[in-house]
Structure formats: structure tokens, C-alpha cells
Amino acid sequence: MKNYILICAIVASFANLALAQTDNESVKLEGITVIAPQDKSSYVHINPKSTIQPIPSSDGAELLKSIPNFSVTRKGGSSGDPLFRGLGGSRLAITANDDFLYGGCGGRMDPPTAYIFPSSYDRVVITKGPQTVIYPGVIAGSVQFLRYDSYFEKAGANGEAGITVGSFGRFDTFADVTAGINQGYIRVNGVYNKQDDYKDGEGQEIHSRFERNSQMAQIGLTPDEYSLIEFTYDRSRGEAAYADRTMDGSKFDRDAYRVRLSKDDISDTFKKINFQYGYSYVDHVMDNYNLRQKPAASNFTASNPDRTTQSASLNAEFDTDMINIKVGADWLGDKHRSRSGNGIDKAAANAYKSKDRATNQKADDIGVFAEANIELTDKHLLVTGLRYDRSGIDYFTNSTKSKKEEFDLGAAFLRYEYYQKSFTYFAGIGLAQRAPDFWERNRNKELNKESNVEFDAGILYKNDGVRGSFNVFASQINDFILIYSNSTARNINARRYGFEGEAEWEFVKNYKLGLAAAYTYGKNKSEDKALAQTPPFEMRGLFGYDNDVVAAAIIARYVAPQHRVAVGEGNIIGQDIKKSSDFAVISVNGSWKINKNISLFLGVDNIFDKAYSEFINKGSVDVAGYNQPTGIQIQEAGRQFWVRIQGKF
Numbered sequence: 001m002k003n004y005i006l007i008c009a010i011v012a013s014f015a016n017l018a019l020a021q022t023d024n025e026s027v028k029l030e031g032i033t034v035i036a037p038q039d040k041s042s043y044v045h046i047n048p049k050s051t052i053q054p055i056p057s058s059d060g061a062e063l064l065k066s067i068p069n070f071s072v073t074r075k076g077g078s079s080g081d082p083l084f085r086g087l088g089g090s091r092l093a094i095t096a097n098d099d100f101l102y103g104g105c106g107g108r109m110d111p112p113t114a115y116i117f118p119s120s121y122d123r124v125v126i127t128k129g130p131q132t133v134i135y136p137g138v139i140a141g142s143v144q145f146l147r148y149d150s151y152f153e154k155a156g157a158n159g160e161a162g163i164t165v166g167s168f169g170r171f172d173t174f175a176d177v178t179a180g181i182n183q184g185y186i187r188v189n190g191v192y193n194k195q196d197d198y199k200d201g202e203g204q205e206i207h208s209r210f211e212r213n214s215q216m217a218q219i220g221l222t223p224d225e226y227s228l229i230e231f232t233y234d235r236s237r238g239e240a241a242y243a244d245r246t247m248d249g250s251k252f253d254r255d256a257y258r259v260r261l262s263k264d265d266i267s268d269t270f271k272k273i274n275f276q277y278g279y280s281y282v283d284h285v286m287d288n289y290n291l292r293q294k295p296a297a298s299n300f301t302a303s304n305p306d307r308t309t310q311s312a313s314l315n316a317e318f319d320t321d322m323i324n325i326k327v328g329a330d331w332l333g334d335k336h337r338s339r340s341g342n343g344i345d346k347a348a349a350n351a352y353k354s355k356d357r358a359t360n361q362k363a364d365d366i367g368v369f370a371e372a373n374i375e376l377t378d379k380h381l382l383v384t385g386l387r388y389d390r391s392g393i394d395y396f397t398n399s400t401k402s403k404k405e406e407f408d409l410g411a412a413f414l415r416y417e418y419y420q421k422s423f424t425y426f427a428g429i430g431l432a433q434r435a436p437d438f439w440e441r442n443r444n445k446e447l448n449k450e451s452n453v454e455f456d457a458g459i460l461y462k463n464d465g466v467r468g469s470f471n472v473f474a475s476q477i478n479d480f481i482l483i484y485s486n487s488t489a490r491n492i493n494a495r496r497y498g499f500e501g502e503a504e505w506e507f508v509k510n511y512k513l514g515l516a517a518a519y520t521y522g523k524n525k526s527e528d529k530a531l532a533q534t535p536p537f538e539m540r541g542l543f544g545y546d547n548d549v550v551a552a553a554i555i556a557r558y559v560a561p562q563h564r565v566a567v568g569e570g571n572i573i574g575q576d577i578k579k580s581s582d583f584a585v586i587s588v589n590g591s592w593k594i595n596k597n598i599s600l601f602l603g604v605d606n607i608f609d610k611a612y613s614e615f616i617n618k619g620s621v622d623v624a625g626y627n628q629p630t631g632i633q634i635q636e637a638g639r640q641f642w643v644r645i646q647g648k649f
Helices: 002-020 060-066 346-354 438-443
Strands: 043-046 070-073 081-084 092-096 123-128 141-146 156-166 170-181 184-195 210-221 227-240 248-264 270-287 300-303 306-319 323-338 340-343 358-375 380-397 400-420 423-434 450-463 466-484 488-508 511-524 538-546 550-559 583-593 598-605 640-648
Touching: 060 070, 060 081, 060 141, 081 092, 170 640, 300 346, 340 346, 358 438, 438 466, 438 488
Parallel strands: 092 141
Antiparallel strands: 043 123, 070 081, 123 141, 156 170, 156 640, 170 184, 184 210, 210 227, 227 248, 248 270, 270 300, 270 306, 300 340, 306 323, 323 358, 358 380, 380 400, 400 423, 423 450, 450 466, 466 488, 488 511, 511 538, 538 550, 550 583, 583 598, 598 640
């Protein structure tokens, strides 16, 4: 019923939008994103409501594929795990409106991005490398899913909605509406998406169907344009089938609350103070009988972990003619519990519902930080930051505390930027440390903290008809936590370096060429061999036409073979399975601005129905009723058609 109401509301919205405006000249077409441009040093910004190819993303991980050097580990049709430059998990700080959230599954069935619905947010900010200290443990970088603040000078409303349909039963809808007056506002949005099992390029059906939905309600009080008191509630529900394991995710429930108080422009130098508290509760069920046929030789089995994450932060911003300073303190609390059921029938397995959960681990992190932008001249900028964290972990046996660990963690960075006409040059060095995370501690309770020292440098260029960016990095990670055979962990020393770049050129009016490339090299220095789960070289090319009303493009993606492997080694997300072959995939898209408010997008991914699999991947398993090959990287989807209509007011 909730989904039916959402669809009816969207259809009604489109009818009103179509009648409201027929002028398509005053607003340009917002085309399909294939390669996300880097617009600032060390940062990439994405509009998560925009249409991104391949088929518009169903969760937070899929959204990141358009950024060079991002990989997503395939498990099924949804809930993949993102990695940047070959690093993911807790090395990549992922936040929703500056609040951390964690999944409950000990096998990463539900990474944080599985609970993030991109269309529910307004902006995504990606930081490359340890070039910020706003968050703890930024080893690889950070991904922030953010919503804009709202303020209405007078009564009004605005909104956005979209529907996507595609191959393999894909159906997505979203609606996002904000209404307010001078003293406050209300914002609500809803997202629903589903897909049946997809077929690979050889016509083989992959156990991968999913169905998910989320709702958000937000109330804000704005006594004036500089003050905000805001309360937000996020709710999501879902289920997903997996091709990489013997169980599926039959329940992905999340309820989250957030309270925020903010005051801007307090004085000429005291620019902002902000306090917020966030609470996130995840209730997850995995079993071998609700979304698949139970193997004949196995019992009915279910596991029901849950996880409570709380966070609080207080930060302030000060500004003078030359220096902008942000200072703050934050706290993160995390509690994980579990219960399970097993037996010869469903009733025996479902008996877990009547059991008490046993606490496994608790973790707390308290941190303080300062970050400064120092404008040396109008062409020279120095950015620096310093952070300290005290992290503690409590271990439990049968819900009784059995051990405690504590870590002192530091982070710092220094970056120089130089602006010269159409160019921006930058270079920085950063240090970040993190404590072993929940999944690593499950495998070894005696691990050392991990320390990354990384050098990042790059150049940005933007001029009439041409824009581009190029980044290089070199990293030394001491006490890198390496996972073996998905069951044990130990510390090693690792070295990494590589690059990513992207460019776009309008060589004739309305016609453009685009190119992106990325490469990462990783080495296990302690054992003088390849560092596992390092992605191969990748390149993407685009030829397109865009006259601001109609657009079309053809996209070619090439991924090189990966022969540098360490079979059975990796991270909490996955391990190397075997060497991979190269492949090339061709896709096309088109878009049309129907009127000022409504746009139509369509695409064909993998137009030649290529059979291929990514190196960064999970290994397939035998699933009853499916003839999918086992013990190899999961095959990607074959040819997919999709159409999306989207409007705003």
C-alpha cells in the first residue's frame, strides 16, 4: 500500500509538472553522468538525484561507480561494498548527514551503503585520501551523503520525483517534497526499488533479486535565516538474494533519528556553531530458506544480528580575512548483538525470534580535531588539520565482558594549492590511523592499529570547452590488516601508488569527447608479493552530443587483466579468487528535456551482451535451482535496457 501511494503521488506530480511549463529553453538539460568530474582539489561532488549510467543506482555503493578508481564488490543485484583505490570497509569513512552507520552482518552482507538510498540525499562529497580530519580513521578517504539545509523567506514548496523501469524487472520510484514558511519547514521523501534475478551475458540467471524501500521525515524550525533546530527520522526496509554465499538477507531494517542545532553568522569572526546527535538501529536477518530453496543436506538456519550506533558532535567555525578554522569534538558509540536458530524445519529456525540477543562487542571513540584553510594570497592556499582519538573496545563472552582494548589514534595533513588562470595545482601529505574494526576483531583480537602515510598531488583545468583533472598518490601503510581465507587476520606492511584522471572536450559546438583512466599498484612489503584486492587498470571513453534539450552518447569501458593476485587473501569485504581477464563493454544513452520541469532519460548498458566479471568481486556458490558456475568471480549483468523520467518544481 505504501508503494502504491508513492507511485500515485509521483504520477500526479508529473501531470501537474507537464501542464505547468512548456518552455524548455530557460533551463538546460541535466544530462546523464558517466564520468563524475573532479571540481576541487582532493574532492569530487555528485548530485545523487541525477541520472547516472550504468542503470541508475539502487544504493549508495552503485552511485560511486562513475568516479575513477572506485570499485564495487559484486554479491548479487544490490548491497555491493565500495572500495576506493582498492581500500574499503572502515578504511573508507561513510557517513549519512555526518552520522556514522554500520551494518550488522559479520560477513558484510549489509555494508553501510546498503542502507543509503541516493535519491533521498542532495549531495555526495568524496574526499580522496587522508586529506581531512573531520572524521576518524580516514585511511582511504571519505564519502559523505548530505542533505541541504532549508529556509523559506515566505511560504512555498519545492520537490523532485522520478520513475525508472528496466530489464530484469527493475522498477524504481522516488519523491522528495519540502514545504515551509518563514519560521520552519517540513520535508518528506520516499524511495522504492526492486529487481528480479538478472541474467549475465551468457543468459545464465544469477541469484540476485532485491526489494527495498525507505522513507524520511524532517521538521525544521528557523527562527531566522541563521538559526536551525532540526529533527530527522529515516526508516528503511528491504531484502536481497546473494550469489556469493549460502544465505540471503531476508531482512534489512533500519531506523535512525537525528537532532541538530545550528547557528550561523554569530559575529564577524565566529561564523558557525553546530551540535548534532544521531541514533541508528539496524536489525538484520540472514537465512537459507526465505529467498532460496534450502539445500536438501542442510538444516534450516537463520541468524539475526542487530547493531546500535550513536554519535554526537559539537563543532565551530571561525573566519578572518586570511584564515578559516574549524574545530570540534565528536563521540561514536557502537554495540553489536546476535541470536540464531537452527533445525529440521522453519519453525525450529524461526525460534530465534523468541531468544534473547547476546552482546558480542561494544566500541567507543572520542575525538577532537582542528582544520584550517590559510589564504596566503589570492593564488596560494594552505590547508592543514590535526586530530586525536581515543578508541576503546569491549569484548563479551555470553554477554559478559571478557576483555578490553584501547588505542590512541592520530591524524594530520598538510596540503598546498596554487591557482593560475584556468589551472589549479595541489600537493599534500596526510597521516591517518584507525583501530581494527568489528569484522577484523572477530578474526583476531590481538591486531595492531593501522597507520597510513600518503602523498597526493594533482592538477585541475577548466576553460571554454575543456575541463579535466589528474591525480597521483603514493602510500605506505604500516600494520595493514590483511585477511586470510576469510577466517584469520594479521598485520603486514603495504605500499600502494597509482593515479586517476578524467577529461572532457567540446571539440565542436554540442559535440564532446570524454576520457577517464585509473590505476592502482599494491604490494605486500612484508612478504614481497602482490597486495590482494587491488583493482586493475581501467579506462572509459565517451563520445556525445548535447544541445541542452536533446543529448546522446556512446560509452566504451575497458578493464585490463589482473595477474598480480594473492589468492585467498584480502580484506573484510572479499579475497582474491584468481587472475582475471580483460574485457570491454559498450553502452549508449539518450535524454530529452520535455519541458522546463520534466526530462526523459534512457540507456542500454552492455549493448553487445558481453559475458564478463570484475576482478574486485566475490566468489559464486552453488544455489539450488540455479545453474550458476561456482568458485569464480560472479558474472556481471548482460544487456540491460532502462528508461527514467524525472521532474522537479
